[in-house]
Amino acid sequence: MQEEEVFVTGNEAVARAVKLAKPNVIAAYPITPQTEIVEVLARYVESGELKSEYIHVESEHSAMAACIGAASMGARVFTATSSHGFLYMCEMIFWASIARLPIVMANVNRALGPGWNIWADLKDAMSHRDAGWIQFYTASVQEAYDTTLMAFRIAEDQRVMLPTMVNLEGFVLSHVMQPLRLVDEAEYDRFLPPVRIPHALNFERPHTLGTLISPEHNYLVQYDNNRCMRAADDVIAEVEREFERMSGRRYGAVMKYRCDDAETLVIAMGTLAKEAEVACDSLREKGEKIGVLRLRQLRPFPKAFLEEVKRLTAERFIIIDRAYSSGYGGILAEEVKAKLYDLGLKKEVKSIIAGLGGQDVPHEALEKMFMDKRGGEVWFGV
Amino acid sequence: MVWSMSESDEGKHEIEIRIHSRGGQGGVTAAKMLAVAASLEGKYSTAFSIYGAERRGSPTASFTRISNREIRKYSQIRKPDCVIVMDPTIASVVDVTEGLKPGGKLLINVGNNSTDLERFRDYEVYAVDATRVSLRFDLKVAGIPVLNVPMVGAAARLGIISLDSAKQAILKVLGGGSVVTSLARYAGTTALDGTESLPSTMRKNLMAAELAYKETKRLNGSG
Amino acid sequence: MVEVLGKEEHEGMEAVGGEGKVVKWLAEIPADEYVLKGNSACAGCTAMIALRYALKASRATGRKTLLLVGACCMVVCEGVYPNTAYNVPTLDTAFACTASMASGVEAALKSFGRRDVNVIAFAGDGGTVDIGIQALSGAVERGHNFLYVCYDNEAYCNTGMQRSGATPPCARTTTTPGGKREKKKDVPRIMAAHGIPYVATACPSYPIDLYEKFKRAFSIEGPKYIHILTPCPVSWRFPTSKGVEMGKLAVRTGMWTLYEVEHGVFRLSPPSRRVVLRGDVVPVEKYLRAQGRFNGITDEEVERIQKMVYQELEWFKEAAARRKLW
Numbered sequence: 047m048q049e050e051e052v053f054v055t056g057n058e059a060v061a062r063a064v065k066l067a068k069p070n071v072i073a074a075y076p077i078t079p080q081t082e083i084v085e086v087l088a089r090y091v092e093s094g095e096l097k098s099e100y101i102h103v104e105s106e107h108s109a110m111a112a113c114i115g116a117a118s119m120g121a122r123v124f125t126a127t128s129s130h131g132f133l134y135m136c137e138m139i140f141w142a143s144i145a146r147l148p149i150v151m152a153n154v155n156r157a158l159g160p161g162w163n164i165w166a167d168l169k170d171a172m173s174h175r176d177a178g179w180i181q182f183y184t185a186s187v188q189e190a191y192d193t194t195l196m197a198f199r200i201a202e203d204q205r206v207m208l209p210t211m212v213n214l215e216g217f218v219l220s221h222v223m224q225p226l227r228l229v230d231e232a233e234y235d236r237f238l239p240p241v242r243i244p245h246a247l248n249f250e251r252p253h254t255l256g257t258l259i260s261p262e263h264n265y266l267v268q269y270d271n272n273r274c275m276r277a278a279d280d281v282i283a284e285v286e287r288e289f290e291r292m293s294g295r296r297y298g299a300v301m302k303y304r305c306d307d308a309e310t311l312v313i314a315m316g317t318l319a320k321e322a323e324v325a326c327d328s329l330r331e332k333g334e335k336i337g338v339l340r341l342r343q344l345r346p347f348p349k350a351f352l353e354e355v356k357r358l359t360a361e362r363f364i365i366i367d368r369a370y371s372s373g374y375g376g377i378l379a380e381e382v383k384a385k386l387y388d389l390g391l392k393k394e395v396k397s398i399i400a401g402l403g404g405q406d407v408p409h410e411a412l413e414k415m416f417m418d419k420r421g422g423e424v425w426f427g428v
Numbered sequence: 429m430v431w432s433m434s435e436s437d438e439g440k441h442e443i444e445i446r447i448h449s450r451g452g453q454g455g456v457t458a459a460k461m462l463a464v465a466a467s468l469e470g471k472y473s474t475a476f477s478i479y480g481a482e483r484r485g486s487p488t489a490s491f492t493r494i495s496n497r498e499i500r501k502y503s504q505i506r507k508p509d510c511v512i513v514m515d516p517t518i519a520s521v522v523d524v525t526e527g528l529k530p531g532g533k534l535l536i537n538v539g540n541n542s543t544d545l546e547r548f549r550d551y552e553v554y555a556v557d558a559t560r561v562s563l564r565f566d567l568k569v570a571g572i573p574v575l576n577v578p579m580v581g582a583a584a585r586l587g588i589i590s591l592d593s594a595k596q597a598i599l600k601v602l603g604g605g606s607v608v609t610s611l612a613r614y615a616g617t618t619a620l621d622g623t624e625s626l627p628s629t630m631r632k633n634l635m636a637a638e639l640a641y642k643e644t645k646r647l648n649g650s651g
Numbered sequence: 652m653v654e655v656l657g658k659e660e661h662e663g664m665e666a667v668g669g670e671g672k673v674v675k676w677l678a679e680i681p682a683d684e685y686v687l688k689g690n691s692a693c694a695g696c697t698a699m700i701a702l703r704y705a706l707k708a709s710r711a712t713g714r715k716t717l718l719l720v721g722a723c724c725m726v727v728c729e730g731v732y733p734n735t736a737y738n739v740p741t742l743d744t745a746f747a748c749t750a751s752m753a754s755g756v757e758a759a760l761k762s763f764g765r766r767d768v769n770v771i772a773f774a775g776d777g778g779t780v781d782i783g784i785q786a787l788s789g790a791v792e793r794g795h796n797f798l799y800v801c802y803d804n805e806a807y808c809n810t811g812m813q814r815s816g817a818t819p820p821c822a823r824t825t826t827t828p829g830g831k832r833e834k835k836k837d838v839p840r841i842m843a844a845h846g847i848p849y850v851a852t853a854c855p856s857y858p859i860d861l862y863e864k865f866k867r868a869f870s871i872e873g874p875k876y877i878h879i880l881t882p883c884p885v886s887w888r889f890p891t892s893k894g895v896e897m898g899k900l901a902v903r904t905g906m907w908t909l910y911e912v913e914h915g916v917f918r919l920s921p922p923s924r925r926v927v928l929r930g931d932v933v934p935v936e937k938y939l940r941a942q943g944r945f946n947g948i949t950d951e952e953v954e955r956i957q958k959m960v961y962q963e964l965e966w967f968k969e970a971a972a973r974r975k976l977w
């Protein structure tokens with residue numbers, strides 16, 4: 047079977063991946079810049095190309111609630127949202143993970159109001175890093191597609207059984223058109239076994255989901271949740287290897303670019319990490335030993351990241367954040383610093399806050415900021 | 429043609445194009461066609477546009493990046509190598525050469541306007557009456573002449589993409605939502621073989637692209 | 652005057668005093684504009700007409716206006732920071748909560764002892780009949796003194812025309828590419844069922860009727876609800892010059908009926924009287940075929956909608972006879 051290539055937006059790529067996964071139920075609600083996903087899926091369902099039950103819910107809270115209802119029955123489900131929609135489903139987001147339901151969601155990252163802003167910002171998802179979802183952050187149209195394909199397999203793995211979120215940044219990735227290599231449907235069918243949710247409701251042995259739970263048991267549920275989240279780290283790596291066998295494309299929890307001999311290590315997520323690679327090339331030409339380490343997976347926080355950081359010799363870390371924890375710091379920067387402490391490593395750390403609310407961050411500007419030897423926290427544009 | 433994208437060319441792997449149009453005229457589709465054309469020639473490309481509340485008829489811009497290697501830039505294009513002006517009335521309301529590198533290429537649909545091209549003498553200027561070409565083949569959507577197809581044909585004159593790949597790209601983009609290209613990339617010879625069997629509107633589009641290409645005039649410049 | 656407003660409007664106005672009334676109305680309506688030039692509404696937007704009249708009518712009461720705008724087209728029309736096109740204090744709300752934020756605003760005014768403010772909450776059909784209905788139901792049940800306006804363009808237009816609960820059957824939207832299968836959710840009647848003091852339906856194609864309803868609402872203490880059908884040239888796909896015509900067609904075909912329910916008493920509004928009472932109905936086909944969103948509708952579907960309309964009109968006729976909705 048000849049591999050096919052199409053030229054599509056990040057949103058359409060996600061929709062195409064979902065089509066291959068054939069969810070039983072899709073429940074979603076429009077919101078810019080995610081709407082195209084919902085629309086393309088509605089078209090597939092309408093034309094019969096995709097045989098899913100499509101629920102045109104009246105809000106995002108209901109979107110996630112409907113997903114939870116369907117998954118509790120053992121169905122494969124998908125939803126997509128962004129920013130305010132994401133926050134509006136917040137109660138149900140936590141519910142989904144505590145209920146251990148393998149729901150897959152695409153979140154098109156966008157800034158939060160008031161002051162309506164539809165552009166890229168990671169605060170929506172990063173502020174929910176404690177919600178118990180596996181979180182991926184993608185950086186190309188192809189990667190958004192591939193990660194969505196893998197997300198179903200990872201979420202539904204019996205060792206994991208956790209909801210999984212694929213993030214793509216609003217407009218810069220959701221609306222950019224790039225070539226996309228498609229995965230063959232028959233091969234993907236082999237890659238993704240039928241969904242089996244062991245605790246789904248059934249009529250043979252009736253049980254109750256979500257009944258009252260006492261202090262003697264609640265913490266055990268939370269403990270178990272964390273155990274599976276940790277286990278997911280290895281499962282993800284395994285699935286990525288298998289995906290590579292199928293598609294020839296290799297992913298990892300961290301993606302390294304010219305890191306091995308780097309004295310300065312830039313750490314970033316999403317498209318900003320890609321832009322940083324361009325700055326890195328330019329600085330390399332000028333003799334700077336600099337590399338970019340891109341984090342693709344924020345939860346579970348990848349062991350691979352710790353291993354790399356231990357191995358790499360860079361003494362100076364520059365961490366780019368497109369989300370900020372007010373009164374604390376760049377979210378990624380603070381996470382990395384905490385991990386450095388765990389590893390007993392003392393590095394010089396510089397935190398760059400850039401790209402909030404769709405702020406344009408050209409590689410030339412990154413280059414300048416990388417060269418500025420001052421440490422501490424820098425807000426681009428301030 | 430001065431513009432090659434070889435690695436040896438002083439690290440010049442990349443061409444950035446900005447397209448000016450009005451909302452509803454198909455500027456994004458033009459950007460996509462250019463990107464697909466480049467992709468057919470084995471290059472990397474991306475297409476995108478300015479986002480926000482676009483209203484029908486208001487000036488807008490779309491972009492294409494073409495490169496010999498994976499494109500990792502997601503920031504906006506501020507210093508294009510090439511500007512394409514689809515709408516003849518836009519040059520009087522928008523600074524179409526903003527950020528255009530000196531000596532950069534400017535392709536303008538002059539329409540039947542008497543656009544003052546003299547003010548663009550710092551650039552390599554190409555002119556075409558794409559509106560007339562479009563009307564000649566009766567290419568209209570909702571009563572408005574389709575400008576993207578002839579402009580993509582004309583753009584082949586700039587040496588960024590070939591006319592054949594432009595025509596193939598037009599076919600693919602207009603031919604349906606999914607632009608399927610075989611991975612055995614375009615070989616560069618018989619782009620239009622078998623067009624006899626195409627629907628007549630498709631043929632008209634291709635003819636319009638070709639005519640616009642032929643009618644595009646280089647007005648000044650060095651190279 | 653008759654020329655300005657068109658024959659139908661004039662006929663509709665006969666019932667409320669004819670041409671004399673029209674002249675009086677034109678003299679009374681404040682000339683001030685609270686929606687400024689340069690706002691970013693699309694050409695031909697009729698929702699903007701509704702907002703303009705709401706603000707003018709509020710002005711005519713001599714009280715101040717406080718406007719809340721849900722996430723919808725009307726928030727985009729304000730323009731981009733640091734500009735705004737609305738010349739009254741305006742609070743933009745999140746999507747689901749326009750009515751609950753309004754209840755907070757009203758409570759604050761109450762605690763300040765201020766009784767000189769009209770609180771107007773303005774939201775689209777999506778923000779009202781779908782995501783916002785819980786907040787709305789709660790706020791009116793609590794009896795807050797405010798006017799809630801739903802301008803109904805029958806889709807999520809701000810996000811590019813997806814279906815809403817208020818989308819009529821068979822309309823093509825980007826999430827119902829083959830036409831919506833379900834009926835339009837009837838929120839005015841749901842609001843009337845809350846037993847609030849004032850509920851009305853309106854349409855900017857009948858500006859006198861619309862203006863009078865705003866004024867009536869402002870004269871009443873407690874929660875008020877006005878649901879306005881606002882044809883949208885972009886999503887409904889008709890020429891920008893035809894917005895007013897499209898609204899009139901909606902009323903004349905019986906696709907949209909204008910009425911008031913004041914303290915439980917049902918009253919048909921003049922433009923709908925001939926349609927409901929005299930059976931002077933334009934076939935729905937004329938309305939449906941005039942809009943791109945119904946492209947591809949089959950004759951059977953038209954027939955079905957026509958039947959549905961006749962049933963509705965029958966229902967309104969009975970309601971008019973007993974002067975009660977139920």
Ligand SMILES: Cc1ncc(C[n+]2csc(CCOP(=O)(O)OP(=O)(O)O)c2C)c(N)n1
Binds near residue numbers: 776810
């Ligand atoms: C919680 C949440 N979900 C989704 C959105 C995205 N959104 C903004 S406006 C809108 C549609 C508005 O539709 P409607 O209320 O009918 O008003 P219209 O735009 O048609 O005037 C949507 C879906 C949002 N802002 N917040």
Ligand code: SF4
Binds near residue numbers: 692699728804884
């Ligand atoms: S989309 Fe429709 S409702 Fe929204 S501003 Fe434009 S015309 Fe008005």
